[in-house]
Amino acid sequence: MPESVPVRCPSCRRERRYTAPAYACACGAAVVPPLDPAAVPTAVTHRVWDEQWVSLRCMACGRAGQWPQPELGCPCGTLVRIPVARDGTGPWDEVVAAARLLHRLGHRDVRRAGRRPPGGVALMATGLLAHVTAGGRPAALRDVEILWLAAMARSARCVHFSGAGYTADARARADGLAVPLFALTAATPPRPLNDAAHAFLGPAADWD
Template identity: 45%
Template sequence: MADTVPVRCPSCRRDHVFASPVYPCACGAPLAPPLLHAPPEPITHRTWTDDWVTVRCLACGRQDHWPQPELGCPCGTVLRIPVRPVSTPGPGTPDTMSFAARPSHIPLPRTATVPRPSFRPVTIRTARDAVTAAALYLKWLGFQDVVQPEVRPLSGIDLRGPGLVAQVDPSTRPATLRDVECLWLNGLSVSAAGVFFSLAGYADDARSRADDLGVPLFVMDLTGSPQPVNAAADELISTGA
């Protein structure tokens, strides 16, 4: 089974249970980063090198780089979950530990009205990967004909579809109030719903404004798995497009 650890957000003191995401090793065996029972670290600045960890496959011994596990708290804080270094022995007999062969996915809430298969994310390594991951997620929600322009327009809109505009912020800073308002205005001008995805979370005033305008906000980690951070996003997951 994948490691599971309790996590308390240092910003809002909300308690979570985090399960280590499972990936396929090159040998085909399921592999999950082993988690440390240690306080999480809020992410205030991102670098691509810090967002990867070395993990050893217990089936074949191969060591490779995998996305650093992260948790997006509903308060908007993104937490880095500590991972046990490959040189540090864990409790019990880790060399014989096995992990369940299941893909990482986002569970549907019980209020969901339309059954969907599990969402299968794509690993984010570049800014364009982040846009691709968001496009796949929107299609999973039921939006049709979601397209990504070859060159990002000046409007900042990364994805469009019938009745939809979406912005994806892969930068290392939280999305700002202006970012949210610009997305909303773009949607208003074409009678479309706006959806925002961010890797670094949202400023407090941006979250508050999104709540006022009904703009769904999602945070993404490097596994490409969006997590809702406001009520509008929860509702979108429940009802779909």
């Protein structure tokens, strides 16, 4: 299930938890608006058509579409608009490429996690946590360790994607922790970089 975030009403200051709904893409996969827990919710004072929709891309097929803006009705009578996370760290297509690979490997519930790792985007599915490091810098030792620790806390497997490669100590640490590492570009499928990544792919390594 999608993670929930705490939402404080800007009018009465009462806090409630909100879970974004899942919408069905034409391909059959679920599209879930990625909530931004760091942004401040706002009260809806009047309706503007363009503000009632957000542009989201399906993690499974890459199709872009318009979906309802997340909103929550407070008991005080205020309608609260909940901010949706934006990338701002690198090509969104790279995140979609990572999500499509995970979907192809059988993780049908891939979605953006509510909390973002430093300098990247977090994806999650049942029993799996993935980080995509963007922004044009190589993934560092700390990126690998943060992912591994976060996955251990969830009793989940983990996998890392990077659009700008990895530092030498990051690759060494990943090998020691058996964290799969993938090189990522928007134009080509993710490429496995270590033994753990080849094992993660399994029979998919031979797919066209």
